[in-house]
Amino acid sequence: MKQLLILSGKGGTGKTTIASAFIKLSGAKIYADCDIDAPNLHLIMAQNIEPKRTDYFGMPKAEIDIDKCIECGLCKENCRFDAISNKNGFMVDPYACEGCGVCEAFCPVNAVSMKPAIAGELMLYADDNNVFSTAQLKMGSGTSGKLVTEVKKQMRTMESPDTKLAIIDGSPGIGCPVIASLSGVDMVLIVAEPSISGISDMERIIKTAETFNTKIGVCINKYATNPANTEKIEEYCKEKGLPFTGRIPFDPEAVAAINNGQTIVDVDCPAGAAAKEVFSSTMKLLIKESDGADA
Amino acid sequence: MRIAVLSGKGGTGKTLVSVNLTAVAKSSTYIDCDVEEPNGYLFFKPKNIQEEEVYIQIPKVDENLCSGCRKCVNFCKFNALAYIKDKLIIFEDICHSCGGCILLCSEKALAEKVRVIGRIQKGSSEQVTVYTGILNTGETSGTPIIKKLLDENKPEIKNTTFIDCPPGSACIVMESIKDADYCILVAEPTLFGVYNLNMVYDLVRLFNKPHGVVLNKCLDGENPAESFCVENNVPILGRIPFDNDLGSLNSNAKIAARESERYKVLFSSLLETVMKEVRHETTINPQR
Numbered sequence: 001m002k003q004l005l006i007l008s009g010k011g012g013t014g015k016t017t018i019a020s021a022f023i024k025l026s027g028a029k030i031y032a033d034c035d036i037d038a039p040n041l042h043l044i045m046a047q048n049i050e051p052k053r054t055d056y057f058g059m060p061k062a063e064i065d066i067d068k069c070i071e072c073g074l075c076k077e078n079c080r081f082d083a084i085s086n087k088n089g090f091m092v093d094p095y096a097c098e099g100c101g102v103c104e105a106f107c108p109v110n111a112v113s114m115k116p117a118i119a120g121e122l123m124l125y126a127d128d129n130n131v132f133s134t135a136q137l138k139m140g141s142g143t144s145g146k147l148v149t150e151v152k153k154q155m156r157t158m159e160s161p162d163t164k165l166a167i168i169d170g171s172p173g174i175g176c177p178v179i180a181s182l183s184g185v186d187m188v189l190i191v192a193e194p195s196i197s198g199i200s201d202m203e204r205i206i207k208t209a210e211t212f213n214t215k216i217g218v219c220i221n222k223y224a225t226n227p228a229n230t231e232k233i234e235e236y237c238k239e240k241g242l243p244f245t246g247r248i249p250f251d252p253e254a255v256a257a258i259n260n261g262q263t264i265v266d267v268d269c270p271a272g273a274a275a276k277e278v279f280s281s282t283m284k285l286l287i288k289e290s291d292g293a294d295a
Numbered sequence: 296m297r298i299a300v301l302s303g304k305g306g307t308g309k310t311l312v313s314v315n316l317t318a319v320a321k322s323s324t325y326i327d328c329d330v331e332e333p334n335g336y337l338f339f340k341p342k343n344i345q346e347e348e349v350y351i352q353i354p355k356v357d358e359n360l361c362s363g364c365r366k367c368v369n370f371c372k373f374n375a376l377a378y379i380k381d382k383l384i385i386f387e388d389i390c391h392s393c394g395g396c397i398l399l400c401s402e403k404a405l406a407e408k409v410r411v412i413g414r415i416q417k418g419s420s421e422q423v424t425v426y427t428g429i430l431n432t433g434e435t436s437g438t439p440i441i442k443k444l445l446d447e448n449k450p451e452i453k454n455t456t457f458i459d460c461p462p463g464s465a466c467i468v469m470e471s472i473k474d475a476d477y478c479i480l481v482a483e484p485t486l487f488g489v490y491n492l493n494m495v496y497d498l499v500r501l502f503n504k505p506h507g508v509v510l511n512k513c514l515d516g517e518n519p520a521e522s523f524c525v526e527n528n529v530p531i532l533g534r535i536p537f538d539n540d541l542g543s544l545n546s547n548a549k550i551a552a553r554e555s556e557r558y559k560v561l562f563s564s565l566l567e568t569v570m571k572e573v574r575h576e577t578t579i580n581p582q583r
Contacts, residue, residue, distance in 0.1 A: 009332050011305005011462040016487065037463030038303045038494060040487040059372060080393050095469060100393030101372050139498045140469035145435060172305040172462050173331035176435040196548035197310065197334035204332060207432040225539075226546040259486045259519070 001030075001159055002286055003166045005185040005214075009205030011172035013193040014221035017254065019169035020044040020263040021275040026283070028167045032155040033134040034148045034181040035171035036120065046132055047261055051123035056135060056150060058119025058143035059099025062092045068111035075103035075112060095140050120147050124154055131158035145180035152181070174208040182208070187215040187286045189245065193222055194229035202233065206242070217243045217285050219278045222250035243285050246278035296573060297456045299475035299504075303491030305462035307483040308511035308535065311545055313459040314338045315552040315562040316569065322422040324456040326444055328471040330413060330428035330437035335459050337548040341418025341425040349428075349440045350409040353390045354397050356383045360404035367396035367405060388435065413440045415447075421553075424454070437461075441470045455570075464494045472499070477573045478506040479532065482520035489519045496529065505576035507532040509565065530572060533565040 006019045016033075019041060023031050033041035042051075064075070066089045076084040083096035084103060092103075094117065104112040119141045125132040133155035135147050148171075155166060168185065171177045182188065188209045192202040202218070209216050218237050223230045230247065237244045251271035254264040264272040300313040310327075314335055317325040327335040354367075354376075361383050368376045368383075375390040376383065387410060397405045413430040428444045430437040448456060460471040472478055478499045482492040492508070499506040507530040510520055514537050524531050535541070541558065544551045551558035 010334075011332075012307060012483075013305075037465045037468075038305075038491045040304070040490060043486055043490060078394070078398060095466075098391055098393065099372055100391060100395055101370065102393050102395040102398065105370065105395060105399065137465055139464055139494070139501055140466060142466040144465050173329075174432055175331045175430065175437055175467070177465075178331075179433075179435055193306075193546075195546035196337050197332075198546075200334060200337060201332040204432055211433050225542060229546060255485065261486065 001163045001166055002187070003168060003185040004282070004286055005168045005170050005181055005188045006191060007170040007178060007181075007188055007205055007209065008172060008191045008193075009174060009201030010193060010198050013191045013198060014248070015191050016040045016044070016169050017258060017264055018189070018191055018219070018221065018248075018275065018278070019167055021265045021272070022279055022282070023167050024263045024265050025276060025279045026165055026167065028165045029129060030131050030155055030159060030163055030166040031168065032132065032151050032166070033169045034151055034177060035169060036135045036137045036144055036147050036151065036177060037171055039134050039136055041169045042123070042125070042132070042134055044258065044261055044263060046125040049125045049127060051125045054122040054124075055118045056120040056122050056147055057116050058141060058146065059117070060114035061094045061097045061099055061117040062101070062103050062112050063115045064090050064092055065111045065113070066090075068109050070109050070111070072108060074106045074108065078102050078106050098142060119143050122150055122154055126158065131155065145176035148177045148180035152184070174204050178205070178208065182212045182214060185214060187217065189282055190216060190218045192218055192220050192233050194220060194226040194233060196229065199229060199233060199236070203236070206240070215285070217245045217282055219245045219282070220247045223247040224249050245281040245285065246274065248274040248278060297458060297475045298477045298479060298569065298573065299458040299460055299472040300479045300481060301460040301468060301472065301495050302462060302481040303464055303495040304483070304488050307481045307488055309462075309481050310334045310338070310459055311551075312479065312481050312509055312511070312535075313457040314550055315558070316566050317423050317457045318550050318552045319559060319562045319566050320455050320457075322454060324424045324426070324448065324454045325459065326426040326448065326456060327459045328428060328441045328444060329459055329461040330430040330440045331461060333427050333429055336416065336418075336425060336427045338550050339420035339423060339425045341416070341420045344416050344418040347415050348411045349413045349415055349443050350411045351392045351439050352394070352407045353387050353392055353410050354385055354405045355408040356385060357404050357406065358382070360402045362402050362404070364401070366399050366401070370395055370399055413437065415440065415444055438467055438470050441467065445471070445474060464498045468498065469502070472502065472504060475504060477569070477576060478504045479569065480506055480508045481511050482508050482523070483512045484510070484514065484518040484520050486519070489523050492520055492523060496527065505572070507569070507572050509533050509535065511535045512537040532568050532572065535561065
């Protein structure tokens with residue numbers, strides 16, 4: 001099975017719009033949304049199915065038993081995350097606690113214990129034809145990389161020998177969830193936007209993806225909004241030897257389709273037509289280069 | 296006065312709003328906490344840049360002192376240490392810098408070393424002081440950079456300060472709004488925009504932050520983000536139209552309020568509304 005991951009660096013360039021179009025076009029039976037901070041793919045791809053929900057436990061959180069506490073202050077002193085305060089007795093701020101266990105190890109009277117904590121929820125939408133794995137991180141939670149890994153793992157449990165393709169919608173940025181989503185994929189498609197900000201962010205996500213030695217393709221969304229910057233992106237790809245898989249125009253009909261819960265290839269619109277071309281050159285790239293690697 | 300600008304969804308206009316509000320606020324401070332993909336500096340093009348590295352502390356081992364007891368390996372909740380073939384191995388990338396292994400080592404074989412994860416730049420653009428946090432590519436967590444950015448600006452903030460937050464609603468966003476006096480939520484009129492607006496709306500309520508919404512990319516007709524605000528009784532601070540001139544200025548990293556009188560008026564009036572709200576909130580909730 002080949003895994004295609006869609007990333008962008010900058011937010012709002014159209015990752016989910018393109019991921020949902022690709023899922024439709026490819027008939028991919030397995031797909032995932034790794035943007036667990038702000039997931040959206042389910043709004044398009046899973047409107048009428050109830051998912052199977054599983055609690056996701058992140059790192060355990062420290063808890064102080066006030067009755068046992070002798071107020072020596074060792075926990076507070078050794079906590080690197082400023083998670084322990086002493087206002088009316090020693091207390092742990094569960095949002096700041098990273099679950100390292102230092103306070104537990106140093107408490108002379110065993111007043112600290114590490115308690116399991118729910119950090120999010122995994123969702124699995126499955127019917128006879130499709131499997132869609134996604135999750136929602138709890139507000140203000142850390143450990144987002146681990147949850148991304150769980151989303152991908154959950155997706156793969158439903159893989160069968162004749163599954164050819166999985167499409168994964170990624171998150172913005174270059175940090176922990178993005179890095180977790182990159183591991184093990186066969187190709188990354190970067191959706192760039194022709195703005196100065198978009199170009200800066202694209203360069204940073206390409207640098208990040210390169211450290212994984214993953215195949216990279218680039219496409220441009222909303223290209224006509226700034227033709228000069230579109231040129232710059234294509235020029236950049238040429239210089240870096242990165243395959244360019246096409247341009248998609250800004251298209252009010254595409255916006256309307258998404259707002260109706262449809263993909264942009266469900267309606268007859270310029271953006272949908274362009275997405276089809278981007279899809280076919282992306283698939284060629286995904287398959288062609290892997291043949292080369294196999295030979 | 297610290298005002299954080301956030302949105303949940305990426306690309307709704309956090310940077311547009313925070314950059315332009317800072318620009319019309321004249322003598323003020325802009326802090327870019329989107330350390331994974333900072334963009335504000337591209338607009339401000341700050342001068343007289345001072346740069347400082349941001350580092351975290353991680354363990355290093357003195358092999359001559361290590362007895363192979365594995366106390367550290369068993370302790371580390373992040374599995375950042377392993378003892379393989381009579382050798383202690385430290386996985387620097389997954390270390391959370393809790394310092395536990397060093398404190399626990401009875402042979403004093405572990406000591407601290409620094410690892411640079413990014414940098415902070417301070418510069419000026421007209422009357423605006425611009426702070427930018429930049430995470431090195433390949434690093435996983437920008438939280439220490441955000442902490443440093445915000446801690447450094449804590450004492451005597453006389454200036455109005457705008458904090459440009461990262462997208463999402465995870466720990467990194469929480470860190471960015473932690474000390475904010477007021478939160479501006481930027482929303483776009485799309486299905487995705489409203490869904491993610493709902494998430495940050497929950498986040499700011501969870502942390503008990505006074506807040507209001509700026510509706511960006513407004514078109515004629517029904518605006519689902521506006522309906523959300525009306526239903527939930529969230530104050531609407533202002534509306535920014537979807538228009539090509541603004542889009543083009545913004546995509547070329549130009550500060551609209553500095554380039555055109557029309558946008559200067561728009562953002563000045565938005566600033567006035569925001570400041571009125573902030574003053575109102577801080578009077579009814581002075582403890583904040």
